[in-house]
Amino acid sequence: MGQRILVTGARRGIGAAIAVGLARPGKTLLLHHLAAAAEADGVARLCRDLGAEVELLDADLADPAAVHDLAERAGAVDVLINNAARASNVELDLLSVAEWQATFAVNVTAPMLLAQALGAGMSARGWGRIVNVVSPTVVLGGPSGPAYVASKAALIGLTRSLARTLGPGGVTVNALSPGAIRTEGEAELAAGRDAEAHVPPLAIQAIPRALLPEDLVATARLLVSEGSGALTGQVIEVGGGLVFR
Numbered sequence: 001m002g003q004r005i006l007v008t009g010a011r012r013g014i015g016a017a018i019a020v021g022l023a024r025p026g027k028t029l030l031l032h033h034l035a036a037a038a039e040a041d042g043v044a045r046l047c048r049d050l051g052a053e054v055e056l057l058d059a060d061l062a063d064p065a066a067v068h069d070l071a072e073r074a075g076a077v078d079v080l081i082n083n084a085a086r087a088s089n090v091e092l093d094l095l096s097v098a099e100w101q102a103t104f105a106v107n108v109t110a111p112m113l114l115a116q117a118l119g120a121g122m123s124a125r126g127w128g129r130i131v132n133v134v135s136p137t138v139v140l141g142g143p144s145g146p147a148y149v150a151s152k153a154a155l156i157g158l159t160r161s162l163a164r165t166l167g168p169g170g171v172t173v174n175a176l177s178p179g180a181i182r183t184e185g186e187a188e189l190a191a192g193r194d195a196e197a198h199v200p201p202l203a204i205q206a207i208p209r210a211l212l213p214e215d216l217v218a219t220a221r222l223l224v225s226e227g228s229g230a231l232t233g234q235v236i237e238v239g240g241g242l243v244f245r
Contacts, residue, residue: 002026002027002028002053003026003027003028003078003079004027004028004030004074004075004076004077004078004079005019005022005027005028005029005030005077005078005079005080005081005224006030006032006057006074006077006079006080006081006114006118007019007022007029007030007031007032007081007083008032008061008081008082008083008084008110008114009032009033009083009084009085010029010031010032010033010040010043010083011031011033011034011036011039011040011043012036012039012043013213014083014133014178014181014213014216015081015083015084016039016043016046016213017212017213017214017216017217018081018083018213018216018217018220019031019043019047019081020043020046020047020050020217021214021216021217021218021220021221022052022079022217022220022221022224023046023047023048023050023051023052023054024050024051024052025050025051025052026051026052027051027052027053028052028053028054028055029044029047029052029053029054029055030055030057030074030077031043031044031047031054031055031056031057032057032058032059032061032070032084033056033057033058034058034059034060034061034084035058037056037058040056041056044056057070057073057074061084061105061106061110062086062102062105062106062110063105064105064109064110064113067109067110067113067114067117068113068117070114071113071114071117071118072117074118076121076125077118077121077122077128078122078125078127078128078129079128079129079130079131079224080114080115080118080119080128080129080130080131081130081131081133081220081224082110082111082114082115082130082131082132082133082155083133084106084110085106085107085133085148085152086102086103086105086106086107086148086151087144087148088102088103088144088145088147088148088151089143089144089145089148090145090147091145091146092145092146095145095146095147099147100147103147103148103151104147104150104151104154107148107151107152107154107155108151108154108155108158111132111155111158112158115130115158115162115166115173119162119165119166119169119171122166122169122170122171123166123168123169123170123171124169126169126170127170127171128166128169128170128171128172129171129172129223129224129228130162130166130171130172130173130174131173131174131175131176131220131223131224132155132156132158132159132173132174132175132176133175133176133177133178134152134155134156134159134175134176134177134235135148135149135152135177135178136177136178136179136180136237136239136242136243137149137152138152138153138156138177139243139245140242140243155175156175156235159173159174159175159233159235160173160233163232163233164233167232170229172223172228172229172231172232173232173233174223174231174232174233174234174235174236175234175235175236176216176219176220176223176236176238177235177236177237177238177239177243178211178213178216178238178239179205179211179237179238179239179240179242179243180201180205180211180239180240180242181211181212181213181215181216181239182210182211182212201242204242205239205240205241205242206240206241206242207240207241208240209240211239211240215238215240216238219236219238223236
């Protein structure tokens with residue numbers, strides 16, 4: 001039976017790059033998106049060109065019921081990539097409880113619910129891989145707003161808890177931290193704001209070049225590989241040396 005891989009937020013950027021990077025004959029890519037079928041179709045075509053089977057799954061991860069439904073539609077999953085995220089650049093003095101809760105719903109609660117729903121099957125089968133995409137803002141404290149930074153810190157804590165909980169069942173859980181990678185989402189957030197705040201901080205990266213979503217693919221492949229069974233509970237920084245842990 002082929003391997004089934006669910007990637008949330010797979011329509012563009014980091015999620016799309018990882019999905020295409022994992023697409024191979026014998027794999028089934030379950031590409032989650034939210035109301036962006038045209039973009040998701042383009043990623044699906046690239047995955048199919050590489051020999052993978054593809055299913056598109058639309059769901060609003062801010063809604064716990066929709067997350068449960070997504071897990072049911074996905075079925076048995078061997079690899080879960082929790083990449084989808086809600087950006088929040090709201091400063092502390094303007095931060096509302098609603099903004100805080102909406103950010104945590106997508107960035108923490110949805111990954112927890114998917115791991116809860118799909119991790120049980122992984123453990124029952126004796127093998128599974130979960131990768132949570134986090135952020136170096138947890139170390140740097142910004143430039144994103146406090147809701148986003150706190151949510152990604154919570155996701156790192158969830159990663160470590162899941163690694164302990166699911167490890168006995170042969171499931172590894174790790175966090176992938178992308179660094180200052182310019183994506184379509186980042187470009188949209190930068191519109192109308194100080195452009196300098198969104199330029200990749202090349203001056204403090206150990207590797208002084210702009211980073212692309214494709215820079216994450218090799219590490220993602222490692223984290224979901226057969227040989228990574230002893231690697232769990234870790235935060236892997238792939239940011240050109242922007243931060244060190």
